[in-house]
Amino acid sequence: MPFTSESFTIGELMAARISREVRDETYVGTGAASPVPMSGVLLAQYSTAPDMIYVAIGSDDPALSPISGKETFDIAQRGKLDLFFLGGAQMDGHGNINLTTIGDHDKPDVRLPGAAGSGMLYFMTQRIILFRMEHTPRVFVEDVDFITTPGTSDERVHRPGGPTMLITNLCVMQFLKEKKGFELESVHPGVTVEEVVENTGFEFGIPSNIPETDAPTAEQLSILRSSVKEKISVAYPGFVENGGFGE
């Protein structure tokens, strides 16, 4: 993982930003292949949200997740899951996610693993943070090839939740439900607004004066590199071995 400076990695920067979204005394979940969201949620658990209940779908480790994946889905269906994280092979400017097929659905170029419950979670989790470690035009497209689950729904659909934020290796965007689109919040250190525009296939709002994403504090880095790293190294050994955390 590339270092943005000598002091922290992109993953640590994203984890610190994610941790700010975690509310204490709520259920917060992550799915498969989510080491950065997991790092952010655990960072919050060790700092600002000690009584948050963290549920990791797909983890067999009771120290990480006190309830099963099925029960996590049940909790989401009851509207009690406050925050969850979803990615997608493709995502578009309306928050639509594609986890199904690239190309023509009947004769796809790539058959992806599928929705795996994300459709329900996208509707019923109070807040969804979208994330990708690859911010490129092939991921962030004008229109997804297949809508596995839509970003917004009309008033005839029961949908208490949906996307609120997008975080990538380049930037943070807010999702504005009323505009059905994204607005740039911050760019990571060393990244320009132009780079984000060039690497995004859809239109998004750009307010004047885009700040830099807040760097993780020394205390956050210390927690990430000790308690969080210890748990991530069990759940995602590859992420740690490939330098997901700085030293």
Place this chain on the structure above:
Amino acid sequence: MIGADFLGLHPEWKVIEDPYSPGEDIVLVPATKPDFALIHAYKADKTGNVLAPSYDDRMVAQASDKVIVTVEEIVDYDLAEDPRGGYVIPWPFVSTVVLSPNASHPGAMEPAYDVDHNHLNEYIAAAKSPESYKEYLNKYIIGHSEAEYQEMVLAVSH
């Protein structure tokens, strides 16, 4: 589900107004009624009770007309009395039990064995073209018995 492209692929799914929430729509999906279920599980006993890794297996078994269960081992005690380490599928839901150790290969049967990553990588590489996929099938599947398959993959992975 509403707003997803799956709806267009399934004419049998119906969108109706939710009778419990007037003004909102819901999707009706007909129940799946499989003719056969193929389930791999840890253990079976002499009665046909099965110890499976997930409660979902029991639901699949209950839903299906014929249920064929392959197992890692057959035990000589009553699994209904001692279901430790798994979830019991009771014998009325089971049609046939087949002793077939390592049958999840190259998938995992935790905690007995993990995914065979080397074999999966071979499969993924082979799946890239119809020609190499056919080679894979000829090497491991077509014309080979289960015992021959297991001999081949165990020789490589252990």
